[in-house]
Amino acid sequence: MYMISLENLYNFLIENAGMPNFMRYNEIINLVPLPQIEYRNKLRGAMVSIAIGDAFGSYLEVGQQREIEYINDFLKGEKRSVSLSITDDTELSILLAESLIINQGFQPEDLANRFIRYTITGMGNTMKEFIINYHDRRIEWYKSGVESAGNCAAIRCAPIALINYGDFPTLKLMAGMQAAVTHMDQMAIASSILHATAIAYLTNLPAFSIKGKKDLFALIDLCVKSIKGIETMVYRNRKSNEITNLYSRVMRDLKVALEQDVKPQELQESWGSGAYVLESLPLALYIFMRNPNDYEKILKECLLVKDAEATSSLTLTLAGAYLGYNHIPKGYINKIYNVEELLTLADRLFELSLKNKANNPYRRMRDTINEERNQDEIHQLLWTGIKYNKDEDYENAVKYFEELVQKSPEIKKNEKIKLHIIEAYEGLGSKCLQQEEYEEALKSFKKALFYDLNHPNILCDLAVTYLNLDDLEKAEKYARRAVEIAPEYQIGREVLEAIRSLKKNH
Numbered sequence: 192m193y194m195i196s197l198e199n200l201y202n203f204l205i206e207n208a209g210m211p212n213f214m215r216y217n218e219i220i221n222l223v224p225l226p227q228i229e230y231r232n233k234l235r236g237a238m239v240s241i242a243i244g245d246a247f248g249s250y251l252e253v254g255q256q257r258e259i260e261y262i263n264d265f266l267k268g269e270k271r272s273v274s275l276s277i278t279d280d281t282e283l284s285i286l287l288a289e290s291l292i293i294n295q296g297f298q299p300e301d302l303a304n305r306f307i308r309y310t311i312t313g314m315g316n317t318m319k320e321f322i323i324n325y326h327d328r329r330i331e332w333y334k335s336g337v338e339s340a341g342n343c344a345a346i347r348c349a350p351i352a353l354i355n356y357g358d359f360p361t362l363k364l365m366a367g368m369q370a371a372v373t374h375m376d377q378m379a380i381a382s383s384i385l386h387a388t389a390i391a392y393l394t395n396l397p398a399f400s401i402k403g404k405k406d407l408f409a410l411i412d413l414c415v416k417s418i419k420g421i422e423t424m425v426y427r428n429r430k431s432n433e434i435t436n437l438y439s440r441v442m443r444d445l446k447v448a449l450e451q452d453v454k455p456q457e458l459q460e461s462w463g464s465g466a467y468v469l470e471s472l473p474l475a476l477y478i479f480m481r482n483p484n485d486y487e488k489i490l491k492e493c494l495l496v497k498d499a500e501a502t503s504s505l506t507l508t509l510a511g512a513y514l515g516y517n518h519i520p521k522g523y524i525n526k527i528y529n530v531e532e533l534l535t536l537a538d539r540l541f542e543l544s545l546k547n548k549a550n551n552p553y554r555r556m557r558d559t560i561n562e563e564r565n566q567d568e569i570h571q572l573l574w575t576g577i578k579y580n581k582d583e584d585y586e587n588a589v590k591y592f593e594e595l596v597q598k599s600p601e602i603k604k605n606e607k608i609k610l611h612i613i614e615a616y617e618g619l620g621s622k623c624l625q626q627e628e629y630e631e632a633l634k635s636f637k638k639a640l641f642y643d644l645n646h647p648n649i650l651c652d653l654a655v656t657y658l659n660l661d662d663l664e665k666a667e668k669y670a671r672r673a674v675e676i677a678p679e680y681q682i683g684r685e686v687l688e689a690i691r692s693l694k695k696n697h
Contacts, residue, residue, distance in 0.1 A: 197297065197364045208333040210371045213363075213380050216420025220359040220413060222391050224552035231541045232515040233394045234353045238537040239519065240511025241284050241349055242527045244493065244503030246275035249313070251494050262494050266487065266522065274528040279314040280346045280504040285536060287369060288350040292539045295546070297351075297365045299372050303332035306373070315466055317341045321373040336375035340426065342468040342501050344370035345382035349508050352390035353540045358549035362387055363417065378426055381418040381437050382468040386505065388417040389476070393513035401483045401513070407449060414476070415442040429470070430463050440473045448477055455481070455492050464497045471498065475505035486510050486519055569599050577611050585618035589635075609642045616642075617649060624656055632656045647677040654686050658693075666690050 204210040224230070251262070286305040294301055307326040311318065317339040324335035348366050355362035363384050370383035392413055401407065415438055422436040435444075440462070448458055455478050463470035474496065482488040489510050493503035511519065516534075524530055544550045572595040579588035592612045595602060602608055620635030633656050639649045654670035657663075667690045673683035 197361065197368075200297075200299070201364055201368065204333055204368060204371060208336070208371070208375065210368070210375060211377045211380060211421065213367045213377070213384070213421045217360070217363070218416045218419055220388065220417055222355075222357050222359050222362075222395060224357040224395055224550055225397070226552040228395065228397060228552075229515070230356070230394070230544065230550075231538060232517055233512055234541045234544070235516035235534055235537040236511035236514060236519060237349050237353055237390060237394070237508050238284070238288070238511070238533045238540070239516060239524060239527065239530060240507035241346075241504050242277050242281045242529065242533055243490070243511075243519070243523050244505070244507035245277050245280040245500055246527055247490065247494060247523070248500035248503035249278050250275050251499060262491055266490065266520075275526045276312070276528060278312045278500065279318065279343070280500065281533075282309070282311050283314075283318075283343065283347040284349055285532070287347050288536045288540055291350055291354060292536070292543060295543060297369065299368055300332050302369065303335070303372050315341055315343055317374060318343060332372070336371055336373050338376050339374050340376045340378040340382075340468050341374060341466050342382065342471045342505070343466075344374040344379045345386040345468055345472055346501060346504050346508075348383040348387045349390055349512075350536075350540055351383075352387040352512070353394065353537070354544040354550075355387075355547060356391040356394040356544065356550055357552075358547050359388070359391070359417070361547070361549075362391055377422045377424050378437050378468060381421040382472050384421070385414050385418050385437065385441070386472060386508075389414050389509055390512045393509055396513055398514045398518055399484050404449060407480045407483070408446060410480070411441060411445055411476075426469060428462070429465070429467060430461055435469070437469055437472065440469060441476065445473055445477055445480075449480060452481075455496055459496050464502055466498065466501060471501050472505060475502050475509070478502070478506045479509045483510070483513060486514055486523075490523070569595060569602070572598070573602075573608065573611075576615060580611060580614050580618065583618060585615050585622060588615035589619050603642070613639045613642050613646065613649070617652065620652060620656075624652070624659070627659070629656055629660050645676050647673040647680045647683055650676070651680070651683045651686055654690065658686075658690060663690060663694050667694065 201214065205212055286309060287302060290298060290302045290305055303325060307322050317337045320337045321335050324330045325332050348369060351365045351369060352362060355365065366383045366387040367380045370380045389410065392410060418438055422438055425434055426436045428435055458474060458477060462474055464474050478492045479489055481492065489506055493499055493506050496502050572591050576588045576591035576595060579591065592615050616635045616639035620632045620639065623632035623635060636649055636652045636656060640646065650669045650673035654666045654673065657666035657669065670683060670687040670690055673680060674687050677683060
């Protein structure tokens, strides 16, 4: 999906904006869409949950009413006549979604223009500085990003995941570059990729299918694999001043916290929970993983931590993508004033996602079946060729190996398989040589030499064939190469001496 233009854009940003080369250590992650999942419902769940986390978190943050009794009363009140407003977390996600939908793909300049064109509620310092750079100082959009590891880039990345839930390479490119527009920092870029990967993975999981720590650790391993090698700079934990990074915090510390069942408030004291993405994203992952199958518990735990707005947005996006819109308590949804706008955007994102063939579970299943069939055919051709080699029926062996290479060109790089192919061509060439079919022998030996230019046996076979054709120059050339490559090769030395003796007598 958009891969050619995305790669060109990626190279442009590296060369002209100094963007970190985050695709250098590209890991292969297979995101697998499933036919039984209702993806429209999943996308709706994720988009609405960004707003629920944002609106509930900011409302309670401002009111400073985070006692558990108050939260319980507030969440239960379906009849409560309150309409909660969103802030920058949801507004920036909406702007990214709109840009993707209108352009039918990722256009970062359009995204940058939207950021400066619309009023954004309560935006952070990094976004303010980006807008000053781009709008007021007239710096190019791709040079206006700030070296900041804030969490804004990760929070707004959900729409990227929701159109690429079956296409990790495109997801990683888009998620990394959308972050770099405003946050030109390794950790900020890594956070956007990690969060988008987690959202996409959970979108492909059936609701309530996470059963225990094994499933949670599988999610953690996938997340850290998505950002491996990106962070090469030194980052510090603001609480303890220890040197760490997002990869280590999630790979090591998050697993330890899950094993020990640490309370989120205690974890917040050691990790922090501010706008620094090293604090907020791992904490959000942890809160989700404590109760992945209970939306209400997830929200309550988010609202009890400091900086509840950002933590809730990050955490509930994961919960919404996993559980889907239909499993979000309606009392929460009814408190969001712009829920219809979010549902419409989710539906348009779903339509856009269908244009990416990698998101189609039925196509993926068909391609997988075809790939498995091809592998079966390849294995059959390989083992048949090997059997004919053992029977010294080299003509048939060559026939099967040639069909094998035609169906799977990459197999020529397999060193063990190359030995079988060389054996077949050498055997056929030797048979032709014995029958004095010298031109045919040359063809077979040269095909064998294609797979190993420094094979002394084949070089010597060619020398003997040219010797039988009275072409002493070429015979000496191949025999000399055989001896140079393998000085201990007795037959090669004898053939070379015989050729030189004949040349003296001519």
